[in-house]
Amino acid sequence: MEWKRILSLFSIPVVIIIYGLWQCWRASSGDDIADDLRIALAVLALFLTGVDILIVGCGVAICTSSARASRESQTRLVKKFNTCRRLLPFLMLGEILFCGLAVVCLIFSEMIWASAYVVMNAGGIKFMLLMIMAIGAILWMLIKSLLSTRKCFASFKPQDSLVSGICLRESDSPELWQWVRQLIQKGQLISPDNIVVGFLDCFYVTANAVQIEGGERLTGNTLYLPLTYMALLEESEIAAVVGHELGHFTGEDTQYSLRFMPLYSGMQNSIEQMANNAQASWIDRLVLVPALNMASWFLMTFHETVSYWSRIREHAADEAGARAASSHAFSTALLKISALDGYIDRAFEDIFYHQKENQNVIASLSGVLKKAQPLDILSGIDNEISHPMDSHPTTRSRIAALNVELSDELLKQASTIVLPEENTFFNQHFGKLARSFGESFVQKSKPKVAANRKALEDDAGLATESVDLWAKKSFSYNLLVISLALVVIGLGLCLFTDASFFCWLILVIGLGFLPLCKVYFKRMKSPYFTLTSEHITSRYLPNPLPLQRIANCEVQSASNYMTIKLWLTDGNTYGISTKRFMQVFRYQPGKNTVLIHLPAPYLYRDGDKVELEALAMWNLLGQYIESSRARAMLQQIEREI
Known part of the structure; x- marks a missing residue:
């Protein structure tokens, strides 16, 4: 598959070379000046295409070697990716320029043939005008590409993460902070600067700035704790997941993300903008699309290395979670979180589309899950747990990496959840907060319920006919x-x-x-x-x-x-x-x-x-x-x- 992708980068230049050779063969049968000019233009097109192939070959060699070298360390990945990111626009412009000029030479060659052998009636004049328009379109595309060089592949400036939640200072919840510090000591982890609790996300950590919705702006290392999932997990399972997230701080994964993601996101944005500007015409397919294919291949090649380091980071963080609690507890937590996603979404649908009096988020969640025991944990075992900042390996591979067997006992424990009203740990640390914040959350959502339901009904009434x-x-x-x-x-x-x-x-x-x-x-x-x-x-x-x-x-x-x-x-x-x-x-x-x-x-x-x-x-x-x-x-x- 890798070789197929690489060979596809050379497909358009090879087609141009074949056409150029055919042009040389056609013109070689004549002996007048027009045929000599056609041969000269065809040879020039072959030369330009050869330079284009050399550029693509250099790009492939540099990208492949850089991606392989990037597997030595994450620091090397950032350095190599940044180097290639700066080099790629010039390689792309070189490919656009030489490929475009090669096509222009071949079109000029056909115009000379037409002027010498085609009678200049209405059809012949239209043919010549079409050729001139094609040349003008290609030259205009080349000029636009050159003018946009300085705007190409700018580094993406990360925005503050907007979070719906509450920041818990140590003065607000000293028992929670003490519990977290015990995990830090046991798992040899790094302490967060901020702890935020909310309803709408899963567990995660970030070193990016966080803007609390309607509240303060937080900087430094932030740990996000979801009240929804914590209400349904046992204390040991929560400890394992929190230990996993804090393990990202210990491995400096969040700092790596701050350095690398702006580069990676900037690259993606630039390629997407260039692709959106490309039209479906044959000129774009000949001139611009090959350069975009090279950029996409470059991103895909580095994406494999990025995924490689992502898997390593996640497995290292999993080991930190196991140290903070146990491998068994972390495994059951993974299985439960994978299975709970749909039920939590359903509880929010209940809130957003048909609120009742005195409704509470945790109470709605409890009502949904009372009908769901036991959980179907095996259906999502080969899925990746969603995460706002990173990608994850599958749940099965993560459990296997911890040398934990998927025994009947483990599966039975993971399929049984503790309901919020029976969760002693949750009620001790978050019960009062969950009730007050949940009521506030529901009240803020109430004005939107009628509009949400109406929009849903309007959508449902459309697209009913075959x-x-x-x-x-x-x-x-x-x-x-x-x-x-x-x-x-x-x-x-x-x-x-x-x-x-x-x-x-x-x-x-x-x-x-x-x-x-x-x-x-x-x-x-x-x-x-x-x-x-x-x-x-x-x-x-x-x-x-x-x-x-x-x-x-x-x-x-x-x-x-x-x-x-x-x-x-x-x-x-x-x-x-x-x-x-x-x-x-x-x-x-x-x-x-x-x-x-x-x-x-x-x-x-x-x-x-x-x-x-x-x-x-x-x-x-x-x-x-x-x-x-x-x-x-x-x-x-x-x-x-």
């Missing part, structure tokens, strides 16, 4: 015209000239396109897929794809050909093929995504044919996904009232 998505026949006709033209040209060259390799190649390519035309014409007779209120259905899908299982969607369009990417929330493949060739629907196992390929899509609305651009398709899919979720959420809310 919509068929078709593909325009013009795509098939265009492909057929190209195929027949290549066949006729290839046959003519083979029959009436000295048949060469290129003549036979044109003929073979034209004949190869004909079966594809037949496939596309057959597909145009029925909808590619249908959007219903709850599913995506299609003759090319073995099973309906539930809209509620789609986490996100992305739509890309190039030359009237659209690719839709759907991220799934579960690991179910729904029987979708993983094959690549000529598949309308394709499942990508490693990414848990589904790709949909369709040319020039349209739908019928009030009897009229409506063509869909990428944005319109994205809005349509997004509306159906959101409406399906809203209906499911309303049904869940009605069942729990």
Whole structure:
């Protein structure tokens, strides 16, 4: 897979070289000045493309060696990444410049051929004007790229983390701080400067500045404690998780994040901005997209190293959590936290969409969980625990790294939770605070409940009708015209000239396109897929794809050909093929995504044919996904009232 990604970086330059060689071969049969100029321009294009390949090769070598060296230490990772980050814009601009000029040379060569061999009637003049416009577009793109160099890849300035919660000073809760210091002493950890408690996040630590919503701004090392999870964990489990989080301070992981994340985020933002500015035209695909592909490959290569260090940091912090309590307690805490996410979300849905009198966050949570015993802990064992500051390995791998066996006793203990009203440790340290802050939290949410419910009902009322998505026949006709033209040209060259390799190649390519035309014409007779209120259905899908299982969607369009990417929330493949060739629907196992390929899509609305651009398709899919979720959420809310 790595070599495929690297080879794809050279695909456009190789195509330009093949075209340049073909241009040289075509011009070599003549002996006038026009043919000499064509050869000179083709050779210049080959030279420029060679420099472009050299630039890409240097970029690949530097990036690969830097990523490997970055595995020696996190300090080296920051240094190497920063060096490559500063070098990459110049490599990208070099690739854009030389690749663009090579294409300009080949277009000039074709213009010289047209002026010498094409009669300058209306069609010939249009052809020349089209060439001039293409050259102008490429040159304008090159100028814009050069002017934007100084703005490219600026370091991202981190913003304060906005937190809904309460800061507990030592004077506010001396017993809690004393308990934390006991953990610090036992686990040989570093003390936090601030402790914040709240409802909306899971456990985490940060060295970034924290802005309390409606309150003070905190600096230094901050430990965040979620009242929701702590109300449902035993004291030893809370101690293990807090020890894990403080282990990040001990390993200086938060300081590493402060140094590295601005660089990494700045790089991501710059690439995304350049990609958003790129259009779907063939000029962008020839000139700008190769440079963006190199930048994306660079980020992906370093991402593997970043993930490598992230796993090491998490396992080291896990050991700190085990020292602060025990490996057994930390393992059961991990399993419980993974299983509790959905129930906690449900409790907040209860608060945000149908509040009752004297409702309290912890009381709502207790009510939801009384119906949930025992917890289904195995369903999320291969998932990563969500975290606002970092990524995590899977729960199973983290437990295995602590040499803890997933025995029946461990699983039974992890599937049994202590309810808030029975949690002695929680009530001693946080009971009064949770009640007062919970009531305040609910009161602040009350004015929004009616609006939240109305928005949910409005969403649920949309996207209820089935919509068929078709593909325009013009795509098939265009492909057929190209195929027949290549066949006729290839046959003519083979029959009436000295048949060469290129003549036979044109003929073979034209004949190869004909079966594809037949496939596309057959597909145009029925909808590619249908959007219903709850599913995506299609003759090319073995099973309906539930809209509620789609986490996100992305739509890309190039030359009237659209690719839709759907991220799934579960690991179910729904029987979708993983094959690549000529598949309308394709499942990508490693990414848990589904790709949909369709040319020039349209739908019928009030009897009229409506063509869909990428944005319109994205809005349509997004509306159906959101409406399906809203209906499911309303049904869940009605069942729990």
